[in-house]
Amino acid sequence: MATRALDINDMVKDFGTTRAVDHVSLSLEPGEVVGFLGPNGAGKSTTLRLALGLLRPTSGSVHVLGFPAGSDEARARVAYVAGDVSLWPQLTGEDTLTLLASLHGSTDGAYTTELIERFELDTRKRLRAYSKGNRQKVALIGAFATRAEVLLLDEPTSGLDPLMERVFRECVVEARDRGQAIFLSSHMLSEVEHLCSRVAMVRDGKLVNVADVTELQTRIGVEFDVIGDAGDLSTITGVTHVEELPDGVRVRITGSPVPFFAALAGSKVTAVHGREASLEEIFLSYYDEPAAP
Amino acid sequence: MSRSVTSVRAVVWRETRSSTIIVTVLIAGVIEIGLRSFVASGGAAGMLGLIPLVRNPAVAALYGRVSNLDNGGVFVVWKMGAFLLLTVAMWAALAATRLTRAHEDDGSWDVLVLGRHNRDSVLRTTTLVLAEMGATVGAASWLVLLAGGQTPGGSAYFALGVVATAWSGAVVGLLAAQVVAPRRSASQVALAVVVVAFFIRVVADASPSTQWLRDATFFGWVEKVGAFQPTDGTALVPALAGPVIVVGIVWWLQGRRDVGGALWTHPDSASAKPFLLGSTWTFAWRERSSVWRWWTVGLAAFGGILGYLTHALVSLAKTDPGYVALLTRWGFGAMVTGIGFIALSSVVMSVAFTFLVVSWISSVASDEVKGRLDVAFATGPRRVAWLVSVVTSALLAVTIAAAATIVTMWCGVRLSGTSMSIATVAEAVLSALGLVPFMVGGTIWLVSRAPRVTFAVGSIFVLVTYVVQALGPILNWPALVLQSDPFHYLRAVPVQPFDLGGLAWVSLVGVVVGVLGLWRYVRRDVVS
Numbered sequence: 001m002a003t004r005a006l007d008i009n010d011m012v013k014d015f016g017t018t019r020a021v022d023h024v025s026l027s028l029e030p031g032e033v034v035g036f037l038g039p040n041g042a043g044k045s046t047t048l049r050l051a052l053g054l055l056r057p058t059s060g061s062v063h064v065l066g067f068p069a070g071s072d073e074a075r076a077r078v079a080y081v082a083g084d085v086s087l088w089p090q091l092t093g094e095d096t097l098t099l100l101a102s103l104h105g106s107t108d109g110a111y112t113t114e115l116i117e118r119f120e121l122d123t124r125k126r127l128r129a130y131s132k133g134n135r136q137k138v139a140l141i142g143a144f145a146t147r148a149e150v151l152l153l154d155e156p157t158s159g160l161d162p163l164m165e166r167v168f169r170e171c172v173v174e175a176r177d178r179g180q181a182i183f184l185s186s187h188m189l190s191e192v193e194h195l196c197s198r199v200a201m202v203r204d205g206k207l208v209n210v211a212d213v214t215e216l217q218t219r220i221g222v223e224f225d226v227i228g229d230a231g232d233l234s235t236i237t238g239v240t241h242v243e244e245l246p247d248g249v250r251v252r253i254t255g256s257p258v259p260f261f262a263a264l265a266g267s268k269v270t271a272v273h274g275r276e277a278s279l280e281e282i283f284l285s286y287y288d289e290p291a292a293p
Numbered sequence: 294m295s296r297s298v299t300s301v302r303a304v305v306w307r308e309t310r311s312s313t314i315i316v317t318v319l320i321a322g323v324i325e326i327g328l329r330s331f332v333a334s335g336g337a338a339g340m341l342g343l344i345p346l347v348r349n350p351a352v353a354a355l356y357g358r359v360s361n362l363d364n365g366g367v368f369v370v371w372k373m374g375a376f377l378l379l380t381v382a383m384w385a386a387l388a389a390t391r392l393t394r395a396h397e398d399d400g401s402w403d404v405l406v407l408g409r410h411n412r413d414s415v416l417r418t419t420t421l422v423l424a425e426m427g428a429t430v431g432a433a434s435w436l437v438l439l440a441g442g443q444t445p446g447g448s449a450y451f452a453l454g455v456v457a458t459a460w461s462g463a464v465v466g467l468l469a470a471q472v473v474a475p476r477r478s479a480s481q482v483a484l485a486v487v488v489v490a491f492f493i494r495v496v497a498d499a500s501p502s503t504q505w506l507r508d509a510t511f512f513g514w515v516e517k518v519g520a521f522q523p524t525d526g527t528a529l530v531p532a533l534a535g536p537v538i539v540v541g542i543v544w545w546l547q548g549r550r551d552v553g554g555a556l557w558t559h560p561d562s563a564s565a566k567p568f569l570l571g572s573t574w575t576f577a578w579r580e581r582s583s584v585w586r587w588w589t590v591g592l593a594a595f596g597g598i599l600g601y602l603t604h605a606l607v608s609l610a611k612t613d614p615g616y617v618a619l620l621t622r623w624g625f626g627a628m629v630t631g632i633g634f635i636a637l638s639s640v641v642m643s644v645a646f647t648f649l650v651v652s653w654i655s656s657v658a659s660d661e662v663k664g665r666l667d668v669a670f671a672t673g674p675r676r677v678a679w680l681v682s683v684v685t686s687a688l689l690a691v692t693i694a695a696a697a698t699i700v701t702m703w704c705g706v707r708l709s710g711t712s713m714s715i716a717t718v719a720e721a722v723l724s725a726l727g728l729v730p731f732m733v734g735g736t737i738w739l740v741s742r743a744p745r746v747t748f749a750v751g752s753i754f755v756l757v758t759y760v761v762q763a764l765g766p767i768l769n770w771p772a773l774v775l776q777s778d779p780f781h782y783l784r785a786v787p788v789q790p791f792d793l794g795g796l797a798w799v800s801l802v803g804v805v806v807g808v809l810g811l812w813r814y815v816r817r818d819v820v821s
Contacts, residue, residue: 052671054819072675080671086664086821088580089398089475094565102571103673122562128398128475129561139668146672 003066005030005150005181006051011060013046013205020046022205023060028181030149033172035192035213036185037283038202044185045083047202048154051183052080064150076105079148083155083185085139089128093121093138100142112145118167133159144171151175151182157191169195189283201283221254228269236263301405301415305422309388313426315753316384317433320377320455323760324434327369328441330767337363347371351602351634354499357516366443366451366521378512379491380756381430381455382462386483388426389466392419395476397553406552416547420467420540427459443521450529451520457532461511462487464539471546474555481587488591495598499605511535573674577686581653588649589694592642596698596722599638600705603631603713631711635702636721636785642698643725643783644759646691647732651751653687654680654736658744664821676815680740684733691729695722717787724786730800731779734807741814 006028013021021043028034038044049055051062053070062069065077087096097116101107116123119137127135136159143151157165165188172182172195186192192199193213200210221240226233227248234242237259241252248269253260264272334340340362346352347359359371393416396402405415435452439445462483469483470476490510497506497513507513514535517528550556569579578585657680660666670676703718735754739747761770762780775781782795 049667049819052667054667054671056816056818075672078672080668082664082667084664086667088665090477090559092563092565095567095570098565098567099570099576100668100673103573103669105673124562124564126559126561126563142668148672152671 003030004028004063005032005065006152006183007061007063007066008047008051009061009063011047011050011062012058013043013050013055014058020205021050021057024202024205024207025060026200026207026210028150028183030181031176031179032198033176033182033184033196035196035199036183036202037187037189037192037199042202043205044202045154046205048080048152048183048185051152052078077149079104079143079146079151081136081139081143081151081153081156083158085132085135087127087135087138090126092126093123093130093134096127096138097123097142097145101145104142104146104148106147107145108147109145111147112141115141115144115171118171119164131159133161133164136160137164140168140171144175147178147180149180151180153182154185155187156184157186157188165191221252222257223250223252223275224257224260225250225271225273226264226269227271227273228267230264230267230269233260233263236260301410301418302422304405305392305419306425308392309422309426312384312388312749313429315749316381317430319753319756320381320430321433321437323373323377324369324437325441326760326764326768327373328365328438328443330372330764331365331368333768336365340368349605350499351605354495354598354602354605357494358498360519360522364443364447364521365441366438366447369438370451370520370522374516375491375512378455378458378515379487381427381459382465382487382490382512383484385423385427385459385462386466386469386487387480389423389463390470390476390479390483392423393467394470394474394479394555397470398475402552412547412552413544416544420463420543423463423467424460427456427463430459431456446524447521450518450524450526453529454515454518454520454532457515457529457536458511460533460536461490464536464543465490467543468539468546471543471550472556474553474558477583478559479555481583485587485591492594492598499602573679573682574685577679577682578689581656581683581686581690584653584656585690585694588645588690589697592645592649592694593697593701595645596642597701597705599642600635600702600707600718601709603634603706603711604709630788631706631713632717632721633785633788635706635713635718636724636788638702639721639725640780640783640785642722643728643780644755646695646725647728647755648752649691649694650687650729650732651736651755652748653690654683654733654740655748655751657683658740658747662745662820667819667821670819676819677811680737680811680814684737687733688729691726695726698722720787721785724791725783727783727791727796728779728799731803734803734805734810737807737814738810741810741812741817744820 004027006026008024008026011021011024012019024043024047026034036044036047046055050057051064051069053062053068053074064074067073067077088099091099097112101109101112119141121134121137121141125134127138130138136156140156143153157168160168169191172184175182182195184192184196196213198210198212201208225245225248227245230249233239233249233251238253238255238257239251239260240254241250243250251260331340343362347356347362355375356371357375359367362368362371393402396405402415406412431452434455435448438448438451465486466479466483469479469486473479473482491512493506493510494512494516497503497510498516507517508531511532514528514532517525518532519525519528546556569575657666666679669679699715699719699722702722703713703715706713706718732751732755736747736751739751743750758778758780761774761778762783765775765778779799782792782799784790784792
């Protein structure tokens with residue numbers, strides 16, 4: 001069996017009496033992009049920092065490609081973008097990238113040049129003169145340029161404009177296609193939805209779900225706007241929610257839609273518009289419920 | 294006062310509360326120790342023999358000029374005044390740059406100046422808080438002196454001198470923050486101005502012909518007040534009014550620039566300078582090289598001045614052998630020769646050397662707390678390599694600074710007409726590095742245990758232990774206390790023999806503490 005890119009096993013992290021990470025277990029395979037979602041303070045950044053060896057777990061273990069997190073072997077195979085990029089303000093962008101490259105020990109210089117161009121970064125500026133988004137670009141370029149086998153990205157598109165977000169997504173796809181594993185913590189649900197094959201959701205330090213994105217969408221169901229008089233659809237098998245609209249109803253269906261369409265046959269419906277549930281709705285459905293005691 | 298202004302005031306005070314308390318306690322403690330040492334030394338009668346020393350130009354240059362030593366208050370002014378006022382001025386200057394320029398740099402100023410406030414009101418409130426900080430330290434000084442039985446008038450003049458010095462340091466910081474960006478540069482400029490002002494006072498007191506220079510520095514104005522001596526209260530006018538006038542200039546300057554802007558700043562863009570970015574070892578030096586430059590220039594300048602003052606003491610010794618015998622009895626015998634003065638001066642300079650080492654290594658903790666080391670520690674070198682590279686660069690920095698000081702001190706000695714070999718000067722200055730291993734180990738331990746307060750705790754430790762060494766013997770403190778103080782093992786080399794055993798013991802303690810700190814450092818969580 002191939003070695004997992006990231007293997008977090010029953011990890012607990014306490015800060016005094018506060019439990020920030022509560023028995024979290026999840027894994028990441030090479031060539032996989034996994035999203036990590038959760039509200040503010042849920043433990044996402046803490047989990048990432050544990051995976052990097054910056055924090056020591058209270059119990060449990062973390063391995064990167066089979067090596068303990070924070071070990072020399074693990075650090076050589078990992079790249080990281082912090083949630084709040086803080087580097088040396090008097091260095092220029094170019095000097096910072098030079099420094100990051102020498103600290104990591106292996107960087108693709110040609111790819112660095114390409115990324116600078118794609119991200120449209122003016123590397124002559126000092127870091128203190130950069131906007132938040134440009135500082136983020138420096139960190140992203142520094143991380144992608146390492147061609148590291150595992151990329152741990154904490155809200156990587158924070159501060160990026162939509163054009164640069166697209167460049168970021170392209171870079172993630174390229175990295176994934178090269179066999180690199182990416183662990184992506186983000187609030188940009190649309191971004192996670194498009195990039196990630198799996199999503200891990202965390203709340204109050206606990207992992208509430210890990211599932212394929214498509215599976216989650218199926219679980220929540222598909223939504224249809226029915227325009228016209230469709231009668232009472234609430235009793236139809238598979239219909240979980242009915243909402244009145246000015247010109248019809250909105251229904252949510254889980255499972256097979258056949259009973260629903262059968263019920264529409266012969267009705268005075270003029271149009272049916274369908275869409276899959278978004279990750280945002282999935283996310284909110286988990287966090288609208290009160291936490292378990 | 295409106296509620297919103299009260300809120301701004303509360304925010305600013307909260308930021309400075311801890312340092313104000315620490316400095317107030319430190320200043321009050323040093324004054325109290327000074328008063329007690331005056332009593333322990335026999336009071337006014339016991340001080341009679343020191344009067345020629347007090348009036349010696351070299352001593353006057355270092356300690357300041359006083360007309361007598363007939364009360365505890367003037368003894369405090371003479372023995373501790375220079376140290377106290379320099380500390381207060383530097384603290385106030387750094388506080389001012391932190392409360393203004395630092396907040397503009399990190400964007401938190403933007404939040405304060407929106408809504409009901411504008412930039413003027415926030416700067417006014419900040420200035421008011423800085424003034425209150427100075428008044429707090431002054432009030433504490435006044436109370437300690439009163440409680441120590443000193444005259445109310447003398448105590449008040451001394452306290453007002455402390456206030457004036459604090460205010461002066463603060464406006465230097467405020468002015469630097471308006472003119473220079475970013476904060477690090479503004480702080481360096483502010484400290485440089487304070488140190489230059491202090492040096493001007495030193496030169497002013499070195500000779501009657503240079504006394505006029507006292508009017509060129511706030512340290513000089515405060516000295517001219519003459520607390521606990523024949524007092525010139527009018528000298529308080531420029532001392533207190535000067536800062537008020539400069540504050541007006543500060544407010545005027547702020548109105549003429551953008552938030553975050555400055556009259557002078559490093560250019561936002563620069564060509565790539567990849568030198569010294571190839572490894573942690575070289576980057577450790579590059580990152581701190583500007584700090585090293587300031588320290589080296591300052592130490593070298595101070596060394597040169599000290600060297601130049603040698604002649605004044607040698608001349609005194611030649612004219613009065615009886616005085617020499619008296620000073621020997623007081624423990625100042627070494628000072629009446631050129632070599633002795635250089636040796637004792639080097640003990641003083643050891644404080645500066647240890648400060649350099651503490652501040653240099655503390656920057657690792659500062660970078661960690663700011664989150665700058667997350668990527669490095671997650672994907673780059675081992676933490677131990679990072680810290681060791683910084684320690685190595687600190688040792689290199691202090692060695693080069695000492696070498697520069699040796700050269701300038703010897704040049705000063707030669708210019709003063711005193712015959713002394715550079716080897717003798719080197720022996721004295723290098724012996725002052727004897728506490729560096731201990732301070733390195735101690736700072737590493739602080740980085741491992743208390744990264745958020747490493748510099749503050751380390752600095753206070755250096756100051757307190759130096760004061761204990763300076764005054765503890767006079768106060769007949771227990772031998773255990775004195776022998777626990779690392780400065781106890783620094784001797785006035787070459788007049789006194791190098792305490793190899795004592796310093797070896799202290800260095801061993803430093804190594805053990807440092808190793809323990811290193812062990813803890815690589816195992817604890819990275820703070821950010």
